[in-house]
Amino acid sequence: MTILSLPLQNHLFSSTALPKPRRFPLCATKVRMSLQESAPSIAVVGVTGAVGQEFLSVLSDRDFPYRSIKMLASKRSAGRRFTFEEKEYVVEELTPESFDGVDIALFSAGGSISREFGPIAVDRGTIVVDNSSAFRMDEKVPLVIPEVNPEAMEGIKLGMGKGALIANPNCSTIICLMAATPLHRRAKVLRMVVSTYQAASGAGAAAMEELEQQTREVLEGRPPTCKIFKEQYAFNLFSHNASILSNGYNEEEMKMVKETRKIWNDKDVKVTATCIRVPVMRAHAESVNLQFEKPLDEDTARDILKNAPGVVVIDDRAANHFPTPLEVSNRDDVAVGRIRRDLSQDGNQGLDIFVCGDQIRKGAALNAVQIAEMLL
Amino acid sequence: MTILSLPLQNHLFSSTALPKPRRFPLCATKVRMSLQESAPSIAVVGVTGAVGQEFLSVLSDRDFPYRSIKMLASKRSAGRRFTFEEKEYVVEELTPESFDGVDIALFSAGGSISREFGPIAVDRGTIVVDNSSAFRMDEKVPLVIPEVNPEAMEGIKLGMGKGALIANPNCSTIICLMAATPLHRRAKVLRMVVSTYQAASGAGAAAMEELEQQTREVLEGRPPTCKIFKEQYAFNLFSHNASILSNGYNEEEMKMVKETRKIWNDKDVKVTATCIRVPVMRAHAESVNLQFEKPLDEDTARDILKNAPGVVVIDDRAANHFPTPLEVSNRDDVAVGRIRRDLSQDGNQGLDIFVCGDQIRKGAALNAVQIAEMLL
Numbered sequence: 001m002t003i004l005s006l007p008l009q010n011h012l013f014s015s016t017a018l019p020k021p022r023r024f025p026l027c028a029t030k031v032r033m034s035l036q037e038s039a040p041s042i043a044v045v046g047v048t049g050a051v052g053q054e055f056l057s058v059l060s061d062r063d064f065p066y067r068s069i070k071m072l073a074s075k076r077s078a079g080r081r082f083t084f085e086e087k088e089y090v091v092e093e094l095t096p097e098s099f100d101g102v103d104i105a106l107f108s109a110g111g112s113i114s115r116e117f118g119p120i121a122v123d124r125g126t127i128v129v130d131n132s133s134a135f136r137m138d139e140k141v142p143l144v145i146p147e148v149n150p151e152a153m154e155g156i157k158l159g160m161g162k163g164a165l166i167a168n169p170n171c172s173t174i175i176c177l178m179a180a181t182p183l184h185r186r187a188k189v190l191r192m193v194v195s196t197y198q199a200a201s202g203a204g205a206a207a208m209e210e211l212e213q214q215t216r217e218v219l220e221g222r223p224p225t226c227k228i229f230k231e232q233y234a235f236n237l238f239s240h241n242a243s244i245l246s247n248g249y250n251e252e253e254m255k256m257v258k259e260t261r262k263i264w265n266d267k268d269v270k271v272t273a274t275c276i277r278v279p280v281m282r283a284h285a286e287s288v289n290l291q292f293e294k295p296l297d298e299d300t301a302r303d304i305l306k307n308a309p310g311v312v313v314i315d316d317r318a319a320n321h322f323p324t325p326l327e328v329s330n331r332d333d334v335a336v337g338r339i340r341r342d343l344s345q346d347g348n349q350g351l352d353i354f355v356c357g358d359q360i361r362k363g364a365a366l367n368a369v370q371i372a373e374m375l376l
Numbered sequence: 377m378t379i380l381s382l383p384l385q386n387h388l389f390s391s392t393a394l395p396k397p398r399r400f401p402l403c404a405t406k407v408r409m410s411l412q413e414s415a416p417s418i419a420v421v422g423v424t425g426a427v428g429q430e431f432l433s434v435l436s437d438r439d440f441p442y443r444s445i446k447m448l449a450s451k452r453s454a455g456r457r458f459t460f461e462e463k464e465y466v467v468e469e470l471t472p473e474s475f476d477g478v479d480i481a482l483f484s485a486g487g488s489i490s491r492e493f494g495p496i497a498v499d500r501g502t503i504v505v506d507n508s509s510a511f512r513m514d515e516k517v518p519l520v521i522p523e524v525n526p527e528a529m530e531g532i533k534l535g536m537g538k539g540a541l542i543a544n545p546n547c548s549t550i551i552c553l554m555a556a557t558p559l560h561r562r563a564k565v566l567r568m569v570v571s572t573y574q575a576a577s578g579a580g581a582a583a584m585e586e587l588e589q590q591t592r593e594v595l596e597g598r599p600p601t602c603k604i605f606k607e608q609y610a611f612n613l614f615s616h617n618a619s620i621l622s623n624g625y626n627e628e629e630m631k632m633v634k635e636t637r638k639i640w641n642d643k644d645v646k647v648t649a650t651c652i653r654v655p656v657m658r659a660h661a662e663s664v665n666l667q668f669e670k671p672l673d674e675d676t677a678r679d680i681l682k683n684a685p686g687v688v689v690i691d692d693r694a695a696n697h698f699p700t701p702l703e704v705s706n707r708d709d710v711a712v713g714r715i716r717r718d719l720s721q722d723g724n725q726g727l728d729i730f731v732c733g734d735q736i737r738k739g740a741a742l743n744a745v746q747i748a749e750m751l752l
Contacts, residue, residue: 017594017599017600017608017610017611018594018595018597018610018611019611191720192720193569193665193720195571195650195663197573197613197652197654211611212595215591215595216595218393218394219394219588219591219592219595221394223393224393230696231700231702232393232700232702234393234394235393235394235395235587235655235656235657235702236656236700236701236702237573237654237656237661237700237701238698238700239696239698239713239714239730241696243696244693244694244696247716247717247719248674248693248714248715248716248717249716249719250696257719270719270720270721271719271720272665272718272719272720272721272726272728274571274663274665274714274728274730276573276661276663276730278573278613278654278655279611279654279655279656280611280612280613280655281611285613285652287571287650287652287663289569289648289650289665298624317620317624318620320606320615320617320619320620320626322614322615324607324608324612324613324614325612325613326607326608326611326612337615338615338624338650339624340623340624340625341623341624342648343623343625343633343646343647343648344567344568344569344646344647344648345646345648350648352648352650354615354650354652
């Protein structure tokens with residue numbers, strides 16, 4: 001169990017009031033005493049994006065060992081210079097040759113880049129940890145949350161000169177399953193009804209900027225500028241902008257349905273989701289209703305979650321203090337609260353929980369780096 | 377069926393960008409040619425609050441007939457002057473004598489004022505429409521949504537000189553049941569799982585001001601001022617601030633559970649709710665998962681909702697256009713979209729829907745005035 005160390009008041013008046021992705025100058029928080037010759041060489045694909053930036057923060061925060069690191073992005077960003085861990089880097093244009101000699105590549109540059117360059121990297125012997133949805137449902141590609149299904153990584157080993165693809169799940173799926181899996185292991189989830197409260201960061205740094213800019217405009221009485229989203233985002237919320245499929249679900253929702261089945265290796269688990277974008281910067285919240293095969297009372301559930309890796313329980317009924325997106329922003333742990341017996345189900349067959357997790361961190365960059373750590 | 381007449385783009389760049397309660401000068405939109413001598417005398421209790429103000433707007437918008445109207449509030453607000461329908465009024469302090477000669481009183485001044493003055497008004501022959509939760513679960517008090525259970529009003533008649541109490545349901549309950557009831561009538565709802573996205577207005581005008589002020593402060597890099605809510609509200613969300621009960625539900629959630637049973641006159645309907653406050657000004661959204669006794673396919677459900685009074689269907693999958701809080705702000709109709717078969721239930725036994733409604737209007741003032749109209 002991990003406990004968030006800061007009391008509530010500190011969060012209210014801290015720099016997390018408007019949490020944003022850290023830009024590269026901020027990444028230079030640590031200095032490596034020496035680069036490790038035996039450590040892997042790394043590439044970050046999409047390094048100028050919100051998740052790309054967070055890859056660097058997480059690598060640094062976790063002292064991930066590397067002997068070299070390539071900063072890769074589109075032609076448009078190539079040539080940009082920045083300092084990371086007191087060393088100067090130039091952003092290079094992504095080409096097939098970029099992967100020569102690269103052991104591990106962390107991809108977060110969108111599905112089309114992953115589809116084009118992922119297989120190229122694998123052919124050159126690179127192990128790709130891909131944050132896009134391009135390969136998630138590919139039967140041959142493991143879809144991994146290290147705390148949930150580490151066994152899916154079996155057979156993938158670094159240093160054999162063999163490339164491979166590993167997929168990072170969707171951010172909403174990761175945050176939901178971090179909390180639901182420990183309960184699933186005990187009581188088997190039969191059905192899950194999820195409603196999400198998703199942050200701007202899931203649509204990238206430009207969406208975060210749009211939310212901030214629109215909010216300023218609305219407060220000044222000016223018309224809000226809508227570029228990324230067609231709906232006004234400031235002081236509003238809307239159904240997730242992913243395309244709607246023929247069954248009426250949007251792609252984000254179907255990711256939660258399908259990825260849960262694959263990650264839990266349970267084709268029968270029933271999941272429905274309604275994904276909504278709310279005017280919050282960088283952490284998702286999810287209201288999750290669970291139906292179990294075996295009874296599970298709320299006290300046992302709370303104890304299980306308190307002991308779950310990567311999960312923190314914030315469930316103070318007396319103080320009415322439960323997880324908030326702000327409180328988990330820039331933090332690794334997924335927070336769970338509002339743990340209670342579902343009155344609409346018989347006995348202890350169901351629970352309601354409320355989950356918050358940093359979308360950029362555990363929802364994307366941290367999970368990918370944890371996958372890479374499993375290769376070491 | 378009602379169709380929202382404004383295209384999306386107009387909403388984005390209209391004055392609804394930061395929807396607020398209308399203050400009294402704005403209420404003076406209409407002029408009565410003459411006060412009707414045969415019409416009831418009215419009192420508005422809590423006239424200076426967000427809902428009190430909206431009572432006036434709605435009375436004016438709907439040309440509600442009255443021969444006189446008393447503006448009542450606490451001692452603190454007494455003496456304030458304002459113009460309504462081109463007539464000048466002075467806010468009077470609420471006392472037992474306030475109700476002498478009053479036929480209908482619209483209350484929205486909190487539960488303790490209702491508990492104290494509601495019975496006093498009834499004793500003096502006034503019919504009270506109470507927006508607080510004070511009497512909602514009282515067996516002798518009808519709990520009414522006019523489109524849903526008008527039959528509950530039977531036996532209450534104006535002009536008999538007999539006072540009575542009628543309760544206005546909780547805003548989240550009203551908005552949910554406006555959409556769920558037409559489907560319930562056709563297929564019988566067995567179970568409902570609701571997650572709410574609730575606006576500032578539910579906590580009053582001061583909460584709306586707090587959201588705006590905090591947002592300005594955060595954008596300016598200053599610490600947000602927390603008075604109404606203990607959590608930062610700007611760019612954040614949190615579990616509803618209502619007290620948590622021993623079963624782990626908060627009072628707002630239990631209102632949805634219990635009021636649904638009373639309004640539907642169905643003690644067996646199973647409801648669970650998770651109520652969350654989001655940084656939106658004045659309209660609530662709700663993600664509602666429904667389980668039916670009889671099969672109900674999504675096309676039939678959509679047709680039923682299109683024909684339901686007070687409901688508008690916004691369900692354009694191709695354009696990814698669904699209800700938003702902003703689009704329903706200052707509007708009477710509750711909007712429903714994302715109507716789809718629930719993949720986690722067999723056949724057509726379940727649906728997911730997404731509902732938005734103006735919290736101050738249909739969630740409070742409009743519903744109360746509609747109840748009063750049933751008395752005429």
